[in-house]
Amino acid sequence: MTPDDLRRHGHRLVDWVADYLEGVGDYPVASRSAPGDVRAALPPHPPTSPEPFDAVLDDVASVVLPGITHWQSPDFFAYFPANASGPSILGELLSAGLGVQGMLWATSPACTELETHVLDWVVDLLGLPDRFRSDGPGGGVIEDSASSATLVAVLAARHRAGGAAAMGEMVGYASAEAHSSVRKAFTVAGFRDDQLRVVDVDEHQALRLDHLRTLVEEDVAAGRRPFFACATVGTTGTMAVDPVRAVAELVVPHGTWVHVDAAMAGAAGVVPELRWVNDGLELVDSWCFDPHKWLFTNFDCDCLYVADRSALVEALSIVPEYLRNAASDAGDVIDYRDWQVPLGRRFRALKLWFVIRHYGAEGLRHHIGRHVELAQGFAARVEVDPRFELVRPAELSLVCFRAAAGDDESERIMHAVNASGRALLSHTRVDERFVIRASIGQTTTEQRHVDALWELLGAAADGRPIEPRLQPDGFPPGARG
Amino acid sequence: MTPDDLRRHGHRLVDWVADYLEGVGDYPVASRSAPGDVRAALPPHPPTSPEPFDAVLDDVASVVLPGITHWQSPDFFAYFPANASGPSILGELLSAGLGVQGMLWATSPACTELETHVLDWVVDLLGLPDRFRSDGPGGGVIEDSASSATLVAVLAARHRAGGAAAMGEMVGYASAEAHSSVRKAFTVAGFRDDQLRVVDVDEHQALRLDHLRTLVEEDVAAGRRPFFACATVGTTGTMAVDPVRAVAELVVPHGTWVHVDAAMAGAAGVVPELRWVNDGLELVDSWCFDPHKWLFTNFDCDCLYVADRSALVEALSIVPEYLRNAASDAGDVIDYRDWQVPLGRRFRALKLWFVIRHYGAEGLRHHIGRHVELAQGFAARVEVDPRFELVRPAELSLVCFRAAAGDDESERIMHAVNASGRALLSHTRVDERFVIRASIGQTTTEQRHVDALWELLGAAADGRPIEPRLQPDGFPPGARG
Incomplete structure (x- = not known):
């Protein structure tokens, strides 16, 4: 053509x-x-x-x-x-037209840097804690979906808790109303079904803290390792909100990685009066929300933030010779392929950038x-x-x-x-x-x-x-x- | 806008x-x-x-x-x-403009059926074996990348070999020149590093069959289970081609799932004189290639085929109430969310359909x-x-x-x-x-x-x-x- x-x-x-x-x-x-x-x-x-x-x-x-x-x-x-929305559709068109690969910083620096930059903007936009900004040990990345974000959070948590060799005694927690992708992530990562504990919900469909406490105490007493907990802000079923702060206060002393799945509700943070959805995020390890659900951006665009990117990168980085380059070797740049499961990646930051600039x-x-x-x-x-x-x-x-x-x-x-x-x-x-x-x-x-x-x-x-x-x-x- | x-x-x-x-x-x-x-x-x-x-x-x-x-x-x-290419860029634009979700057949039937149909077309186009057509137990699906295709192949193989509970004794095989995503898939799936055996390559950078035989024999003798083997058609480093037929003949008697990663070279099959790249595919369990590499289609578009889709679906299916629907419950339709790690999916078949029709x-x-x-x-x-x-x-x-x-x-x-x-x-x-x-x-x-x-x-x-x-x-x- x-x-x-x-x-x-x-x-x-x-x-x-x-x-x-x-x-x-x-x-x-x-x-x-x-x-x-x-x-x-x-x-x-x-x-x-x-x-x-x-x-x-x-x-x-x-x-x-x-x-x-x-x-x-x-x-x-x-x-x-x-x-x-219009700006999102046009951002996707531009991404397809440029046809660049963003697997490494070196394969198109703007593809990586615009993503890092726009994800820092989103920290401002939603009133997220500074720990998610890229100028410290944390930072944000675009995943295709919250399912993938949950998976990489589980993988980073597993790595921090000792990796595959120590998996046998690890246990994780999510409520009965958590998204099915939490179960799927555990399955993909090779855990047995009983290694994901299902926490009861209360009359508001939110995670019951007393039940979580009981489960954690039982597991610790039995010598098991509580390595991961998922709290949901906006469950898929009923938009219920788990008590993130209390969950984090309960499990963080056990060295547990706390992931918050705000795929459905995270966008609410653009409205200052709704920033109660962010309560407790300064205590958690990772958090994600979906601009492709409720922020005028066409699928796929999930924003995942971590407080410490090193666990993620160490869990997922494999460097074959054909991808080695001076910028990566020098450690000066972010290579987002180490923040996700696939190697390749599109220039998805364009559409989110277009949306934020169009709407303000x-x-x-x-x-x-x-x-x-x-x-x-x-x-x-x-x-x-x-x-x-x-x-x-x-x-x-x-x-x-x-x-x-x-x-x-x-x-x-x-x-x-x-x-x-x-x-x-x-x-x-x-x-x-x-x-x-x-x-x-x-x-x-x-x-x-x-x-x-x-x-x-x-x-x-x-x-x-x-x-x-x-x-x-x-x-x-x-x-x- | x-x-x-x-x-x-x-x-x-x-x-x-x-x-x-x-x-x-x-x-x-x-x-x-x-x-x-x-x-x-x-x-x-x-x-x-x-x-x-x-x-x-x-x-x-x-x-x-x-x-x-x-x-x-x-x-x-x-x-x-x-x-x-132009048609691919326009297909991506249309996908963004329609803004539909293809996670279930029911969420937009055309998104699923066009994908199934076009992937059957590709079987014709590349001269692939009939076992990959959707009218038997097999079929094709679009994944974002060959990395993800390899991962789901590993997960299906693991499921067929007994699932997470039986992982401890499983071993897989890939050559030293196989793509880094094989190692990454094993890591993601929770295997220890030593559970992926690295097979030596010959002077053409192709997998050495004698070394594979030695490794398999050692593993079987030690009571380990050869559950997965990856052969590469077109290695990333040098476009080397593993002896797919011989690999399959060697390992299939052990119940091993054979995955062929033809991400780089699979598109060559459009030229009848180059169909030697398909040699042995009638013996393998899964095969993938990347139209986003060498078939005029912008990233992301990897085509994964399986000979038996049930292992894939059983390994990956989780059905929460909010996704239940009459068509899925009746078993009349394909729900591609069960063929991949993420839940959500774009209408990627459009761009491949546009490309095939534009070029013929x-x-x-x-x-x-x-x-x-x-x-x-x-x-x-x-x-x-x-x-x-x-x-x-x-x-x-x-x-x-x-x-x-x-x-x-x-x-x-x-x-x-x-x-x-x-x-x-x-x-x-x-x-x-x-x-x-x-x-x-x-x-x-x-x-x-x-x-x-x-x-x-x-x-x-x-x-x-x-x-x-x-x-x-x-x-x-x-x-x-």
């Missing part, structure tokens, strides 16, 4: 994406695709000859789009926000604050409506509720809303009971979308008919012309 | 990227940035107020570009090709074949020139050579070429000796670029002066106006 072709097709695709984002709210939120539908529309073999780009883009509209669940819809309330701290504060207001307004309606029960206070962007009439009714209502295509919700279980989750944090979600969701839920609860939203023809508008 | 702003800024950025790629050959290939240069040019704190996009783009030109090593330059011969099988064959011709032509020149020695035959896209006058001279010549900014080479060591690597596989590298490299090497060897290539002003041309 010549540069002129790239210009021409690129302009068309930019228009297509802009049209898509402008019209995405007209689409049924969840795909109605059945298993195999998309594949059935694709030719069984790759083309022998080149195909025109326009033909590819036609297939995107006719084959791919019907198979998409529209995560960028203002009516998407499922899972987590995943709120992308004030803009981010405004939007995050607005999401919280919308969620709290929605929760207030749930609370006073006899048809529904609020499961826990909506402190941030997630509202957890259920039908007063019981689990079957909760499930029926959620499926009725989802089947209408007018909104998308997801669910979890709390104390074995079915709970509907409304996550309010999309880039373009406004009061009217939340109002519409409330109307839908009421109609579903009352058994009133809901007019479904149908797939529009020729979508996105103008993109076909 | 409104859709109209996205259109306007997006057009400008597309033009910028097209200008960049058109003019990238005028730039000194390696950045001349010193540690700290980029950071010194950035403000210490994030902006409070929003900044205009044009200001951001100005900083890309003035701050970021001087800190970039130009991996997309036709004069880039270092490391590996990393050859991006014929186009890919033409370009890969041309790279091999260029490399062989270059190697032929090295071979007959008394100033240089060819270290091994250039069968594919990498030429390994050294100065006849010894290591110091090899190193001096390479640094002289790199310092000129007119080309970029990297190095490795073979039998303790310094070896210059010229990797010939960039998207826009033509005969004239290889000729120019040869001239440069001659000038450096002879001690003739080389006029440096300087950073042009106002680059990329037209992008500032």
Whole structure:
């Protein structure tokens, strides 16, 4: 593809994406695709000859789009926000266009230095403790996901506690509501299932400190080594917040690495009034949050911070001859390949830099604050409506509720809303009971979308008919012309 | 950013990227940035107020570009090709624009089904064995990198051999020239260093079968379990090819999982005459290659295939309530989160689909074949020139050579070429000796670029002066106006 072709097709695709984002709210939120539908529309073999780009883009509209669940819809309330934005999309485009590798400082110094710099900015932006800044022994790095951040935290903790040779007696702790990636990280790292202790949660779905204390005391008495504890700030199920400070005070005297998974809720720190989410972070070893969840940055972009980068680097550094270079040998630079599992890495700092500059701290504060207001307004309606029960206070962007009439009714209502295509919700279980989750944090979600969701839920609860939203023809508008 | 702003800024950025790629050959290939240069040019704190996009783009030109090593330059011969292309860049843009999550089939069916489908196409395209197709027990998946592919192969092998509880007696094998990610995968997975046996290489840098046999026999005799072996098709150092068939025949009777790391060389299979790179694959458990190295697809895009996906899924699947859904529960669909370490995933199949359709099988064959011709032509020149020695035959896209006058001279010549900014080479060591690597596989590298490299090497060897290539002003041309 010549540069002129790239210009021409690129302009068309930019228009297509802009049209898509402008019209995405007209689409049924969840795909109605059945298993195999998309594949059935694709030719069984790759083309022998080149195909025109326009033909590819036609297939995107006719084959791919019907198979998409529209995560960028203002009516998407499922899972987590995943709120992308224009500056983020353009940052990703630039990263792809430059096509550089950031595995070493030497392979493109700006790729490393911009990342270090922007992650220091984020310390300011969220009011994080200075221990996470790069000018001391700590620092930040972009991982693809909080799953990977948790894994490298476990690996650094394991290294600090004596490495693979000492694994047999190590034990770690996370609550029953911690993300499944904690269990996965332990599995990947080669621990037996019983080496991750599951700590009970309280009535707010937060880690129970008394149970953690009991488990740690039992383990220490039995000669086991409490090497890792994960506290969650914003559980995936219900946005519950573990008592980070108390967890750290309890386990740090045992030499335990404390990791805080703030993937869901960490972005709240841009609003000074919400900085209670940072309580206790000056005591912990690592912390992560996901700009690709709630900070207007498209996946993948998780920010991981460590108080002492040496454990991470020592746990993960392997230097073959073909990667040796003067700057690394001199110890003057950061090589982020030693902060992650893969060797290669994209220039992901660009999109986060673009987002922060586009919105500014004030803009981010405004939007995050607005999401919280919308969620709290929605929760207030749930609370006073006899048809529904609020499961826990909506402190941030997630509202957890259920039908007063019981689990079957909760499930029926959620499926009725989802089947209408007018909104998308997801669910979890709390104390074995079915709970509907409304996550309010999309880039373009406004009061009217939340109002519409409330109307839908009421109609579903009352058994009133809901007019479904149908797939529009020729979508996105103008993109076909 | 409104859709109209996205259109306007997006057009400008597309033009910028097209200008960049058109003019990238005028730039000194390696950045001349010193540690700290980029950071010194950035403000210490994030902006409070929003900044205009044009200001951001100005900083890309003035701050970021001087800190970039130009991996997309036709004069880039270092490391590996990393050859991006227009269709790939546009596929990445579309993925960012759609902003969907592919962790489950249910979270966007097209994201999963297009990936499965395109990976079946690649089986055709490269002439891979049918065991890797998705219509049997096997199938393909996109991982971020070959490092991650190796890790999940190790985890699947460990699971098949009894899981974490049986780890103590497991041993794995890889040659001394295998990629550092094999060692890293073993470390991550919790093995002791001595559980990865390092197999000697022969005079062609390929795994020595007799040494592997000795090691396996010793281990079996001692009651240890050979659970994993990695054979490399295209080592990073010298593009050496291990005897995959013989390795598999040797270890499979012991129940060993055989993984083939073809990250560097796998793409050669698009050319029927080069399908010797696939020899023995019908005997192995897993195989991966990197379209982000040598198939015109920007990082990240590694294709991993397994002969039996159940070991992978069983090793990595954890299903919390908030991810449960009807399609997954019914077992009708693939959930790729269970094929990888992270939970979240981008819609990476789009870029590979765009690339294959843009080039067609014929186009890919033409370009890969041309790279091999260029490399062989270059190697032929090295071979007959008394100033240089060819270290091994250039069968594919990498030429390994050294100065006849010894290591110091090899190193001096390479640094002289790199310092000129007119080309970029990297190095490795073979039998303790310094070896210059010229990797010939960039998207826009033509005969004239290889000729120019040869001239440069001659000038450096002879001690003739080389006029440096300087950073042009106002680059990329037209992008500032």
